[in-house]
Amino acid sequence: MHIAVTRHGSVTVVAPHGRIDQDTAPMLDAALSEAEGDNGHVLVDLKAVPYASSMGLRSIVACFKILRADGRRIALCALTDLVAEVFDIAGMTRVLRVFPDRAEAIAYLTTSEMTATAAAPVSAGPAVDSSDAAPSANAHAPTLRMIFWGTRGSIPKALGAQDVRAKVRAALEAALRAGLGPTDDLDAFLETRLPFHLRGTYGGESSCVQVDTGHAEHMLFDLGSGVRRFALDALSRHGSSTPQTYNIFLSHLHWDHIMGFPFFVPAFIPGNRIRILGCHEQLEFALRRQQEQPCFPVDFSVFKADIDFRVLTPGVPVEVAGATVTPFRQLHDGDSYGYRVDRGGRAVVYSTDSEHKMADHAEVERFVRRLTGAHTVVFDAMYSLADSFSLKEDWGHSSNVIGVDLCRMADVSRLVLFHHEPIHDDATLGRILDQTRRYEEINRGGARPLEVVTAHDGLVLDI
Numbered sequence: 513m514h515i516a517v518t519r520h521g522s523v524t525v526v527a528p529h530g531r532i533d534q535d536t537a538p539m540l541d542a543a544l545s546e547a548e549g550d551n552g553h554v555l556v557d558l559k560a561v562p563y564a565s566s567m568g569l570r571s572i573v574a575c576f577k578i579l580r581a582d583g584r585r586i587a588l589c590a591l592t593d594l595v596a597e598v599f600d601i602a603g604m605t606r607v608l609r610v611f612p613d614r615a616e617a618i619a620y621l622t623t624s625e626m627t628a629t630a631a632a633p634v635s636a637g638p639a640v641d642s643s644d645a646a647p648s649a650n651a652h653a654p655t656l657r658m659i660f661w662g663t664r665g666s667i668p669k670a671l672g673a674q675d676v677r678a679k680v681r682a683a684l685e686a687a688l689r690a691g692l693g694p695t696d697d698l699d700a701f702l703e704t705r706l707p708f709h710l711r712g713t714y715g716g717e718s719s720c721v722q723v724d725t726g727h728a729e730h731m732l733f734d735l736g737s738g739v740r741r742f743a744l745d746a747l748s749r750h751g752s753s754t755p756q757t758y759n760i761f762l763s764h765l766h767w768d769h770i771m772g773f774p775f776f777v778p779a780f781i782p783g784n785r786i787r788i789l790g791c792h793e794q795l796e797f798a799l800r801r802q803q804e805q806p807c808f809p810v811d812f813s814v815f816k817a818d819i820d821f822r823v824l825t826p827g828v829p830v831e832v833a834g835a836t837v838t839p840f841r842q843l844h845d846g847d848s849y850g851y852r853v854d855r856g857g858r859a860v861v862y863s864t865d866s867e868h869k870m871a872d873h874a875e876v877e878r879f880v881r882r883l884t885g886a887h888t889v890v891f892d893a894m895y896s897l898a899d900s901f902s903l904k905e906d907w908g909h910s911s912n913v914i915g916v917d918l919c920r921m922a923d924v925s926r927l928v929l930f931h932h933e934p935i936h937d938d939a940t941l942g943r944i945l946d947q948t949r950r951y952e953e954i955n956r957g958g959a960r961p962l963e964v965v966t967a968h969d970g971l972v973l974d975i
């Protein structure tokens with residue numbers, strides 16, 4: 513075996529030629545160690561590797577751990593069928609990013625903002641997951657990773673037959689216009705020729721967002737219907753016999769933020785620990801009550817996991833799953849609480865069900881301080897600015913435009929529009945995103961660009 517090492521900007525490409533087995537793995541170890549010393553990302557091009565044993569896999573995983581520790585990435589590309597099968601069986605493709613070719617892998621490694629669309633592992637299925645299987649939630653984030661399991665506001669929203677038909681029809685029209693033939697690349701067509709609102713769908717499930725800190729304990733925000741899919745993903749990865757700890761922060765106790773808990777399978781499994789945290793005194797009361805007769809057939813007492821409740825004080829940080837989480841009070845009927853998560857110099861803010869009247873300067877400044885220094889802010893953009901200031905004033909929600917303004921004041925890098933209005937279909941949400949980006953552009957002035965994305969169920973963002 514020989515190994516070619518080349519450099520492409522910040523990426524060191526390690527390309528072994530030949531079998532990786534017990535005899536040749538030390539050569540790969542040495543090449544990867546050298547690549548680690550380059551202080552950039554690493555791509556392992558496996559095009560000329562007909563076989564890789566567990567020794568070879570170990571070398572790559574060891575490199576992955578070293579790079580991850582200081583925020584760098586490793587990716588794999590061009591796996592032969594046999595090697596891909598080995599990697600799948602070993603669970604490697606659940607941890608590492610795999611790309612069909614070198615160009616795509618380098619694009620991923622050199623792009624700081626990563627979404628499921630841009631960088632889903634080849635084996636992880638479609639970026640927008642319409643099944644019960646997980647989105648690409650398995651790899652660990654360098655510092656923080658947000659995985660959106662539920663993004664719809666107020667009530668879950670399913671696509672109807674007419675909605676699906678309209679998407680199929682529009683896609684067929686686009687295919688005919690493009691002269692798509694039987695030998696053309698369908699995935700490339702979907703990605704490049706169809707807008708997201710046609711090839712996918714935004715939020716169907718109600719609020720639930722995972723923040724992966726790389727720690728063994730899980731961290732979640734809200735227990736909307738999206739938590740059911742999170743649970744299925746967690747069980748598929750950890751099984752039911754390995755006890756897990758779930759730290760779940762609740763923004764508030766409105767139904768759309770707690771309705772998923774009766775379907776949260778880990779709560780039925782003895783040995784699991786579930787810690788529910790929030791600033792409302794009635795945390796436990798609300799979760800128990802939603803499972804009482806005559807509203808629900810399965811009583812809370814059926815749960816076999818060790819479930820405890822912890823009432824937090826706004827402004828007082830807590831250390832959870834390797835990160836510092838600070839709750840803060842927001843304007844919403846009965847109060848809601850946003851959360852700032854800090855880890856390793858990076859921060860994200862989860863702020864849903866929050867109205868911003870923008871009239872009280874002191875209040876605006878207080879909120880901006882919560883956001884300052886954060887990379888990504890998940891923001892309640894349920895209404896239009898006009899509605900939030902008029903018809904729906906005091907309904908407890910905010911708008912995309914306010915989100916841009918507040919994030920700009922705080923010099924945030926990325927705004928995530930969240931808690932979508934159930935009335936809005938995918939085309940409308942796509943249009944709102946375009947409009948928000950245009951608003952950001954128009955109002956940018958000399959400031960650095962603010963990235964704006966719309967959350968959808970299955971979206972993965974690295975920070």
Ligand SMILES: [Zn+2]
Nearest residue numbers: 665666768865
């Ligand atoms: Zn809500």
Ligand SMILES: [Zn+2]
Nearest residue numbers: 764766844865
């Ligand atoms: Zn609410």
